[in-house]
Amino acid sequence: MEINDRFLRACRRKPVDVTPVWFMRQAGRYMPEYRAIREKYSLLEICYQPELAAEVTLQPVRLLGVDAAILFADILLPVIPLGLGLEFAKGEGPVIGKPVRSLEDVRALNPVDAETDLGYVLEAIRILRGELKGVPLIGFCGAPFTVASYIIEGGSSREFLKTKTMMYSAPEVWHMLMEKLSGILAEYLVAQIRAGAQAVQIFDSWAGALSPQDYESFVLPYSQKVLQAAKAENVPVIHFGTNTTTLLPLMKRAGGDVIGLDWRIPLDDGWALLGDDVAVQGNLDPALLFAPLPKIQTRVQDILRRAAGRPGHIFNLGHGILQHTPVDNVKAVVDMVHEYSRPPFALSGAERSRSGEEV
């Protein structure tokens, strides 16, 4: 089988034949094949059974022709061996049974051993490496801040008030929690790499809730610890967040060969803020996948024009695929990215701006 290494090459800012593309949440409820499995098994049951998790990981690879697979798991799985309880309640998202609010709660957290406590994730990686062959596999974990926000709030949150209250009012509790979490997440990510993950992404999905000042003192050192542990294993590391326009230089300082950009900043402006010594991933608004094809096409071309053929661009959305996204549009974006970035056919900047009246 032919090896598709354009994703791994782009992570290293090496030249590629065409721009690689994959999607955060590329496996999920927008896909009928996934819904068919979800009729029989809960989300956690899929994660616990490595054969099923591997099958769900492969669904979008077969169907969409993406350039990377992302392991099917969830950033909150490590919460289970910590002893906090995790449920995905219908329509509510994740619910943590015993949220962490005090020094005693932090002290009571169980130690976590990735090999034994999260061995089912590692087993799914081993199965996938046998089945994927040519397509690289991305492992992942949540960043310490985003995971902490769930275990302190007890679930999803808009204001992150309990999380910030702990930071401001009980900083010693906050730092002890982040110290523990970053150690566990670093070991978990390293275990995924040793099981066969060829790149890893850390999801700091909600870091954008913080001011740069708070990010720097309460979050950066802990993300850095996780990112450095992964980097020492010599695989590309992607550092992702949303609403991060003002945090990008600090995220770069924390680490990552590739920094995720969401759609709130034009890709070239985000890349300029970061500097050209890192690769970037992004940044189509997931809502655009609901738009008519000509509109999607204009925006895909706009992102590629802003990347301007520079090595080190991985095409993705600015955040995960939304439920009810039309599968055909996702597939069309993969084909567009490949077609419009292929050098002999790639449109020049001027041609691109003429081809769409509005970008």
Ligand code: CP3
């Ligand atoms: O990207 C992939 O295809 C791999 C699988 C994956 C899942 N979760 C499976 C999942 C990944 C990479 C994640 C990461 C994740 N999980 C994040 C970071 C990414 C992001 O979106 O910001 C976060 C914040 C979580 C926590 C989480 N898990 C929430 C908030 C929810 C509920 C949201 C919802 O849509 O109901 C989940 C559930 C979840 N994890 C689903 C999937 C496919 C929902 C589908 C289901 O219930 O079957």
